[in-house]
Amino acid sequence: MYNPKSLKAEEFIDHEEVLASLAYGEAHKDDIPLIDSILEKAKLRKGLSHRDAAVLMACEIPEKVQEFYALAHQIKLDFYGNRIVMFAPLYLSNYCVNGCVYCPYHHQNKHIPRVKLTQEQVRDEVIALQDMGHKRLAIECGEDPVNNPIEYVLDCIKTIYSIKHKNGAIRRVNVNIAATTVENYRKLHEAGIGTYILFQETYHKESYEKLHPVGPKHNYAYHTEAMDRAMEGGIDDVGLGVLFGLELYRYEFVALLMHAEHLEAVHGVGPHTISVPRIKRADDIDPSAFDNGIDDDTFAKICALIRICVPYTGMIISTRESEAVRSRVIGLGVSQISGGSRTSVGGYAGYTPDERPHDTEQFDVSDQRSLDEVVCWLMEIGYIPSFCTACYREGRTGDRFMSLCKSGQIQNCCHPNALMTLKEFLVDYASDKTRRIGEKMIEDELKTIPNEKARAICAERIKLIEQGQRDFRF
Numbered sequence: 172m173y174n175p176k177s178l179k180a181e182e183f184i185d186h187e188e189v190l191a192s193l194a195y196g197e198a199h200k201d202d203i204p205l206i207d208s209i210l211e212k213a214k215l216r217k218g219l220s221h222r223d224a225a226v227l228m229a230c231e232i233p234e235k236v237q238e239f240y241a242l243a244h245q246i247k248l249d250f251y252g253n254r255i256v257m258f259a260p261l262y263l264s265n266y267c268v269n270g271c272v273y274c275p276y277h278h279q280n281k282h283i284p285r286v287k288l289t290q291e292q293v294r295d296e297v298i299a300l301q302d303m304g305h306k307r308l309a310i311e312c313g314e315d316p317v318n319n320p321i322e323y324v325l326d327c328i329k330t331i332y333s334i335k336h337k338n339g340a341i342r343r344v345n346v347n348i349a350a351t352t353v354e355n356y357r358k359l360h361e362a363g364i365g366t367y368i369l370f371q372e373t374y375h376k377e378s379y380e381k382l383h384p385v386g387p388k389h390n391y392a393y394h395t396e397a398m399d400r401a402m403e404g405g406i407d408d409v410g411l412g413v414l415f416g417l418e419l420y421r422y423e424f425v426a427l428l429m430h431a432e433h434l435e436a437v438h439g440v441g442p443h444t445i446s447v448p449r450i451k452r453a454d455d456i457d458p459s460a461f462d463n464g465i466d467d468d469t470f471a472k473i474c475a476l477i478r479i480c481v482p483y484t485g486m487i488i489s490t491r492e493s494e495a496v497r498s499r500v501i502g503l504g505v506s507q508i509s510g511g512s513r514t515s516v517g518g519y520a521g522y523t524p525d526e527r528p529h530d531t532e533q534f535d536v537s538d539q540r541s542l543d544e545v546v547c548w549l550m551e552i553g554y555i556p557s558f559c560t561a562c563y564r565e566g567r568t569g570d571r572f573m574s575l576c577k578s579g580q581i582q583n584c585c586h587p588n589a590l591m592t593l594k595e596f597l598v599d600y601a602s603d604k605t606r607r608i609g610e611k612m613i614e615d616e617l618k619t620i621p622n623e624k625a626r627a628i629c630a631e632r633i634k635l636i637e638q639g640q641r642d643f644r645f
């Protein structure tokens with residue numbers, strides 16, 4: 172029944188294959204020669220199959236686990252260097268017809284206000300986000316064909332891209348909306364979106380159906396096959412994710428990799444990103460009501476193994492996680508983080524950095540620092556915050572992005588782009604302290620661009636940014 176090339180959810184995420192892989196992992200979790208041979212394979216940086224991954228996930232031998240961590244760290248450095256891409260979520264509307272039992276936007280929740288931003292309000296939110304320094308957004312929306320039809324989402328994207336406030340600009344809009352039709356994905360593609368992100372929530376069909384008792388999201392196959400429709404609609408970059416805490420994490424981990432293998436087998440390109448959200452407290456949601464919560468060590472192991480198993484896939488972590496957890500997993504493979512996030516509808520405009528509206532919040536935010544604080548902290552712990560959006564604007568999406576990764580040209584391309592966009596942030600938005608640390612970092616990091624010509628061009632452009640020019644890219 173298992174067939175990674177099938178377009179049917181229950182065949183490419185075959186339940187029996189997940190169970191067989193977990194049993195294989197359990198049977199070999201202490202098999203050191205096998206574990207060593209899998210680690211040798213992983214060192215080739217071409218990824219691992221879900222079966223091999225299941226063995227590493229089951230393995231609890233401390234020295235071996237330390238080896239995974241060291242390898243994950245090294246792969247992260249080889250492919251992503253010390254850059255961390257920054258983004259923020261923008262909640263458009265919390266109207267929703269679904270009944271997701273873990274989400275406060277579920278339609279039975281009658282005591283939260285339902286809010287949908289007008290285009291004027293979208294404009295205010297975007298100006299507030301630009302004034303923080305953001306260049307990349309992920310738009311979020313409940314599923315409601317009457318209140319949030321695709322035309323509304325498209326209008327919002329158009330508004331977001333149109334706003335140029337002072338030196339600000341949103342240069343990449345990623346979209347996290349419910350599974351939809353090929354025709355609607357085509358419209359999103361034509362609107363110039365970056366990544367289409369859809370969390371699977373859980374790959375376990377029976378649990379999925381219980382956790383989504385009513386509404387269009389109840390349909391497991393329609394949801395699980397969404398990425399195939401998105402790719403058919405022309406979207407090259409898709410982002411997977413599981414909401415950890417709903418089901419057994421080992422099941423989710425294996426199935427997530429099977430999903431990535433399926434996309435590679437059918438479309439020739441794997442997921443652009445993988446997100447690793449964990450359930451958080453929210454209005455009428457108590458995370459302890461779910462039996463499968465994972466501790467921070469398990470979470471770190473998942474991040475490290477994702478890095479090893481799909482080395483070319485970006486990994487995203489949100490402000491659901493605390494500063495301590497974020498700093499740990501950044502070293503193990505996370506390549507993109509949000510900063511200064513508000514998870515309520517209309518949460519940015521009109522509030523001071525310390526004010527935080529809670530009434531329409533989708534979940535509690537653990538990392539409540541401002542974007543400037545997150546940027547400063549990243550640099551203090553040795554990472555370059557990058558506001559780069561060059562790849563998709565240069566047409567480097569899907570397999571073209573993967574080729575850039577594989578060719579090793581990232582250091583001559585992404586690295587200078589990170590420095591130039593960081594420079595924009597420092598000049599336009601940073602506090603004195605952040606600026607001081609950032610200028611020193613740029614000076615040091617410029618020297619590490621291997622190609623002499625790229626290094627000279629980058630240095631020249633950084634001077635031009637100081638003089639007022641913007642939006643350079645390799």
Ligand code: SAM
Nearest residue numbers: 273274311312313347348349370414450451534
């Ligand atoms: N409504 C769309 C959908 O169904 O895919 C858009 C996504 S929703 C705005 C973003 C994501 O937030 C969901 O896919 C879910 O994984 C996550 N989420 C929902 N409730 C959450 C909670 N209590 N804690 C953490 N994440 C949550």
